[in-house]
Amino acid sequence: MEQPLVTNQIEFHLLHPEPINDGTFHQCEKRGVAPMAWSPLAGGRLFDPSNPAALRLAAAAKAMSSRYNAGTLEQLAYAWILAHPSRPLPVIGTNKLERLQSAAQADAIVLEREDWYALWEAAQGRRIP
Numbered sequence: 001m002e003q004p005l006v007t008n009q010i011e012f013h014l015l016h017p018e019p020i021n022d023g024t025f026h027q028c029e030k031r032g033v034a035p036m037a038w039s040p041l042a043g044g045r046l047f048d049p050s051n052p053a054a055l056r057l058a059a060a061a062k063a064m065s066s067r068y069n070a071g072t073l074e075q076l077a078y079a080w081i082l083a084h085p086s087r088p089l090p091v092i093g094t095n096k097l098e099r100l101q102s103a104a105q106a107d108a109i110v111l112e113r114e115d116w117y118a119l120w121e122a123a124q125g126r127r128i129p
């Protein structure tokens with residue numbers, strides 16, 4: 001290609017964190033490519049009460065919510081994506097105005113490093129080394 005790639009649209013969310021470790025984000029950072037993260041809320045599975053990972057995430061989000069202006073699970077999930085050094089841009093799926101307004105507030109949330117890992121660990125159900 002004569003034109004440089006400017007973005008790489010990839011699946012990235014708390015239930016699919018693989019781009020962190022499989023070299024995708026590393027390559028984006030190295031080449032100055034801004035990643036786009038599709039299904040930032042796992043296509044809604046983050047709120048599925050039959051999903052054990054979703055239940056663990058709901059508990060983790062509740063425990064840290066007061067530190068982030070009563071941040072909701074979806075806001076913390078967006079903030080978790082935005083916090084990665086490659087600065088992924090979430091491709092939001094909802095068309096509901098109140099959910100879009102809520103999502104926009106996530107841009108102001110700067111997760112403490114411990115909380116960023118706590119969300120990842122809650123999603124995985126194990127300690128992250």
Ligand SMILES: NC(=O)c1ccc[n+]([C@@H]2O[C@H](COP(=O)([O-])OP(=O)(O)OC[C@H]3O[C@@H](n4cnc5c(N)ncnc54)[C@H](OP(=O)(O)O)[C@@H]3O)[C@@H](O)[C@H]2O)c1
Binds near residue numbers: 009038044096099
């Ligand atoms: N490049 C690719 O291969 C690829 C693949 C898949 C998707 N995409 C792109 O990524 C976009 C987003 O994907 P996505 O739709 O999977 O994104 P998503 O934002 O992860 O999921 C959206 C779903 O989550 C639900 N949701 C949002 N907030 C919620 C809440 N607080 N409680 C309960 N449910 C909630 C939405 O329901 P409501 O609609 O009722 O709010 C909707 O069903 C797509 O539109 C598409 O453009 C690209």
